Amino acid sequence: MMTSSPWSWSKSGTDVKSIASFCLLGLLLAARAWAGGAEVFATATNVFAHATAVSYRHLNAPGAEQVRTNAQGACLSSNDCSGFVSYVLSQCAPRALASVQALDTKYKHPRARFYAAFFQGLATNHTANGWQTVADWRDLKVGDIIAWASTPRTNATTKKVSSSGHAAIIAAPPGAPQVETVAGKPHKFTTIRVLDSSSVKHFAPEVYPPLAHQTERNGLGYGNIKLWLDEHDKVIGYWEGTWWGEGKKEITRPSHGIALGFGRVAD
Secondary structure (H helix, E strand, C coil): CCCCCCCCCCCCCHHHHHHHHHHHHHHHHHHHHHHHHHHHHHHHHHHHHHEEEEEECCCCCCHHHCEEECCCCCEEEEECHHHHHHHHHHHHCHHHHHHHHCCCCCCCCCCHHHHHHHHHHCCCCCEECCEEECCCHHHCCCCCEEEEECCCEECCCCCCEECCCEEEEECCCCCCCEEEEECCEEEEEEEEEEEEEECEECEEEEECCCCCCCCCCCEEEEEEEEEEECCCCCEEEEECCCEECCCCEECCCCEECCEEEEEEECC
């Protein structure tokens, strides 16, 4: 007596058609999301390549106004992390930007902590409002966006307390976890290369816009960040770099994340 295999097809062909349709839908959604990420990265690298003036600045202006371009194609990129990400999205994924903007009604572009909250609120394996969630850091691809809310920090110059966080565009897939000793204790990290606007000196190698002639991190650039992992390789914190230029403070250890999430444009 023959028993049916769990891998056998229905004789009617109905199951075959259903499975094929499901697989095709998955492939189409994946291709759409990948295309969105490719466009995000292409838009960001175009600004990097053509930026003749760069600075880190909290500019309360719509995303489309965070970067200015003259008739010759030269770019002025004067913004903070969320300002730069918002500019990129305004150019290639306006619906995705509008979805996050709806959370931050007091500012003209979404701040980093609102990107993080939005990503955390996305349903797993679901595409909606121009976004697809990335549930696992190991699935991050070039053009995806990472955002977190930071612990409160005091600016050494203005004495103002900031707790927004950071947002960045993934520039290379994450590396394998490695253990480092920090303050005498072992910590597990994955290192990820990003393109972002920051006042924090990232982990080497950093690369600055070639036409802007920068000698230190002050706005747009490439660099490495580290995500802090627990024993199960789940993200429990972040380490953006070694020096916080805006606050004039050394960063000697990672921070636990209040909220951290990943998003992939599927617009």
